[in-house]
Amino acid sequence: MGVNTAVKTVFIEKLILPFLDRFFRFEKDVLKYPQAIRFGPDSSKRFNIPLEAMKRVQRGEGFVNRRFPAQFMLSILRNMRKSVRSLARNPPAPLRIASKEFLQELDSYAKSLGVSHVGFTKIGPKHVFQDMAVLYENAIVLAMEMDKDRIDKAPSYETMAMIMGTYDKLGIAANKIAHYLRKQGFGAHACHPLGGMALYPPLGQMSGFGFHGRHGLIITPEFGPRIRLTAVFTSIENLPSQKKNEHGWIREYCETCLQCVKKCPVNAILDTPIPHESGKMTYTDRTKCFPYFTENFGCSVCIRVCPFSEGNYAQIKNAFIS
Numbered sequence: 140m141g142v143n144t145a146v147k148t149v150f151i152e153k154l155i156l157p158f159l160d161r162f163f164r165f166e167k168d169v170l171k172y173p174q175a176i177r178f179g180p181d182s183s184k185r186f187n188i189p190l191e192a193m194k195r196v197q198r199g200e201g202f203v204n205r206r207f208p209a210q211f212m213l214s215i216l217r218n219m220r221k222s223v224r225s226l227a228r229n230p231p232a233p234l235r236i237a238s239k240e241f242l243q244e245l246d247s248y249a250k251s252l253g254v255s256h257v258g259f260t261k262i263g264p265k266h267v268f269q270d271m272a273v274l275y276e277n278a279i280v281l282a283m284e285m286d287k288d289r290i291d292k293a294p295s296y297e298t299m300a301m302i303m304g305t306y307d308k309l310g311i312a313a314n315k316i317a318h319y320l321r322k323q324g325f326g327a328h329a330c331h332p333l334g335g336m337a338l339y340p341p342l343g344q345m346s347g348f349g350f351h352g353r354h355g356l357i358i359t360p361e362f363g364p365r366i367r368l369t370a371v372f373t374s375i376e377n378l379p380s381q382k383k384n385e386h387g388w389i390r391e392y393c394e395t396c397l398q399c400v401k402k403c404p405v406n407a408i409l410d411t412p413i414p415h416e417s418g419k420m421t422y423t424d425r426t427k428c429f430p431y432f433t434e435n436f437g438c439s440v441c442i443r444v445c446p447f448s449e450g451n452y453a454q455i456k457n458a459f460i461s
């Protein structure tokens with residue numbers, strides 16, 4: 140084992156893995172809150188990307204011998220912990236109704252933090268991960284754009300560093316938004332975009348940001364699938380939730396495109412869906428994707444090749460529907 144690898148292994152074994160172990164036990168505390176929205180019988184099991192990736196590194200697999208943007212990982216871990224610890228600072232009797240002006244201010248504040256989309260919906264138990272809970276059913280859903288030039292280089296260190304940087308920036312933004320809500324008397328539970336307590340793509344779709352593509356990611360008109368998602372759950376009950384989603388045509392378009400299916404380096408995106416362990420059907424075979432993903436800087440080829448990543452939603456829609 141080289142010095143570099145030994146240092147990384149010690150860093151992972153002494154710092155990252157014990158941290159994650161403590162954190163995963165700590166985040167289950169949300170289950171103790173009586174008003175929390177708990178997982179349901181058909182909830183998905185969360186796939187812990189940081190934990191599973193670190194385990195691969197520990198086994199000498201994955202990116203142990205490659206460059207890894209560790210600076211973002213430390214900040215991500217700090218903000219994951221902050222998202223749960225800060226729950227103790229929620230007001231004991233949080234306000235439940237927000238004015239239109241406040242929601243406009245909230246939107247502007249989120250955008251000032253680099254958030255590209257702010258939407259609203261309500262979460263039910265089936266979108267909460269197994270053995271987890273979120274504090275409120277009212278969801279403020281957030282998306283942040285991922286840089287196109289770096290996505291165009293996928294898979295590469297530059298792409299991975301940008302993605303980790305986006306996770307970090309969005310996690311920081313979610314915590315700041317939770318703090319902003321608490322200062323105004325509202326309850327808030329920020330979830331980190333890396334991991335989190337709930338399935339974000341359905342929340343993004345229910346908020347009207349876009350529609351899920353064959354690769355399982357939300358395709359938005361502005362950036363296609365070049366976004367990361369997260370959510371802040373809040374006591375605000377009168378959030379203007381989206382009633383309709385106008386992007387359902389994407390499902391049929393994917394049947395004619397299949398670029399992500401053809402270009403995935405390990406054929407992990409399938410022609411026909413397979414059952415996920417929760418019983419849900421999915422087109423992505425994680426057992427094929429994840430090893431390649433960890434060995435190749437988080438891959439992201441399926442994002443790069445998706446035609447919507449060019450930001451030409453209207454052109455694609457017009458050509459497809461006419």
Ligand code: SF4
Nearest residue numbers: 403428438439440441
């Ligand atoms: S991340 Fe890479 S390996 Fe995984 S599904 Fe996308 S293209 Fe395939």
Ligand code: SF4
Nearest residue numbers: 352353393396397399
């Ligand atoms: S690459 Fe094509 S098939 Fe895959 S998600 Fe994008 S539009 Fe759909």
